[in-house]
Amino acid sequence: xxxRPDTAPMEARSxxxxxxxxxxxxxxxxxxxxxxxxxxxxxxxxxAKSGKSLARFFPEVAAALARLKQRRFVVDGELLIPVGGVxxxxxxxxRLHPAQSRIERLSRQLPARFMLFDCLLDAAGAxxxxxxxxxxxxxxEKFFKTAGASGGLDLTPFTRERTVAQGWLDRLTADLDGxxxxxxxxxxxxxxxxxLKVKRIRTADCVVGGFRYAQGGKLVGSLLLGLYDEAGxxxxxxxxxxxxxxxxxxxxxxxxxxxxxxxxxxxxxxxPSRWSxxxxxxxxxxxxxxxxxxxxxxxxxxxxxxxxxFVRWRPDKAPRQCTMEQxxxxxxxxxxxxxxxxxxx
Numbered sequence: 262x263x264x265r266p267d268t269a270p271m272e273a274r275s276x277x278x279x280x281x282x283x284x285x286x287x288x289x290x291x292x293x294x295x296x297x298x299x300x301x302x303x304x305x306x307x308x309a310k311s312g313k314s315l316a317r318f319f320p321e322v323a324a325a326l327a328r329l330k331q332r333r334f335v336v337d338g339e340l341l342i343p344v345g346g347v348x349x350x351x352x353x354x355x356r357l358h359p360a361q362s363r364i365e366r367l368s369r370q371l372p373a374r375f376m377l378f379d380c381l382l383d384a385a386g387a388x389x390x391x392x393x394x395x396x397x398x399x400x401x402e403k404f405f406k407t408a409g410a411s412g413g414l415d416l417t418p419f420t421r422e423r424t425v426a427q428g429w430l431d432r433l434t435a436d437l438d439g440x441x442x443x444x445x446x447x448x449x450x451x452x453x454x455x456x457l458k459v460k461r462i463r464t465a466d467c468v469v470g471g472f473r474y475a476q477g478g479k480l481v482g483s484l485l486l487g488l489y490d491e492a493g494x495x496x497x498x499x500x501x502x503x504x505x506x507x508x509x510x511x512x513x514x515x516x517x518x519x520x521x522x523x524x525x526x527x528x529x530x531x532x533p534s535r536w537s538x539x540x541x542x543x544x545x546x547x548x549x550x551x552x553x554x555x556x557x558x559x560x561x562x563x564x565x566x567x568x569x570x571f572v573r574w575r576p577d578k579a580p581r582q583c584t585m586e587q588x589x590x591x592x593x594x595x596x597x598x599x600x601x602x603x604x605x606x
Contacts, residue, residue, distance in 0.1 A: 263386070263387065263388035272453065276442065279423055279426055287425070288417050293353060296339065298338065301332075317364070318358075319368070344371060348436040374413050377405060384404075462556055463556070469484050469487075470524045480510060484553060485530055485544055486500060487527075490585050499569055500568055500569070501569045519551070524547055525546070531544070556572050
């Protein structure tokens with residue numbers, strides 16, 4: 262197909278606020294697993310941001326796509342699992358399990374849905390990567406309409422009115438963690454941070470490059486966090502110690518199984534800095550396998566100024582996707598009058 266399964270999804274960079282110039286489309290930022298869905302005849306693929314296939318873990322979504330009349334398509338969206346009327350990220354994580362019997366059981370008990378928000382092939386099977394968002398959205402709505410009452414698919418709402426999008430931000434629900442801003446005239450740029458995302462809190466997905474034992478004990482006390490720089494080096498950027506006592510034994514065993522040098526390949530704990538303490542050199546290096554999402558407040562000198570709050574594990578993210586760009590200062594909201602043309606529709 263003109264858009265191959267190894268195509269990386271277009272990404273977003275953090276912004277301090279919603280842009281004020283014309284020419285933007287605003288969409289809810291859903292709290293799920295980002296996913297590109299491909300169909301070529303009988304072949305169905307669900308591809309995560311990490312590049313890994315998710316089709317085995319979400320058989321009900323793959324089956325829903327296989328039931329569609331359209332025989333060839335590529336759509337971008339978010340895998341979501343509603344539990345009790347609220348989206349559950351934990352339910353998504355539970356799907357990433359080696360036992361197929363468990364996956365099948367969960368797919369029946371808590372079926373996932375696929376929230377559509379972009380279309381990369383038109384009805385004739387031609388690539389829409391270079392087409393503006395306005396054309397891609399029209400193709401997406403046509404795709405969704407053709408899908409009819411097929412279960413498991415939803416179409417994300419949008420607005421081109423900044424005041425409406427600000428209202429979404431002011432009244433964030435448990436299902437949403439912000440607003441995504443897309444240029445109406447912008448093409449789909451795979452792998453590039455060509456969109457903006459505005460969130461009430463700042464979070465970052467970090468590689469766990471090492472850990473420290475709790476003082477005087479044999480259980481983990483804190484996780485040492487790392488981000489990759491442009492040279493591909495994993496730099497120590499801070500820590501999180503928000504680990505419950507109940508989690509520590511199992512987590513310690515999990516971490517000890519990953520102990521291996523060097524851990525951090527760029528700046529490492531124990532290097533000269535104003536954060537150094539007498540315990541800075543007392544840490545265990547890990548293979549870069551685990552990704553944790555943490556919440557932070559301030560960044561100084563390319564590091565978290567304070568300890569971060571652990572949010573959740575991110576098994577859907579590849580460690581190499583955890584880059585320093587995440588903690589760069591948010592781009593300021595463009596002043597009115599700068600940017601593209603008027604929004605249509």
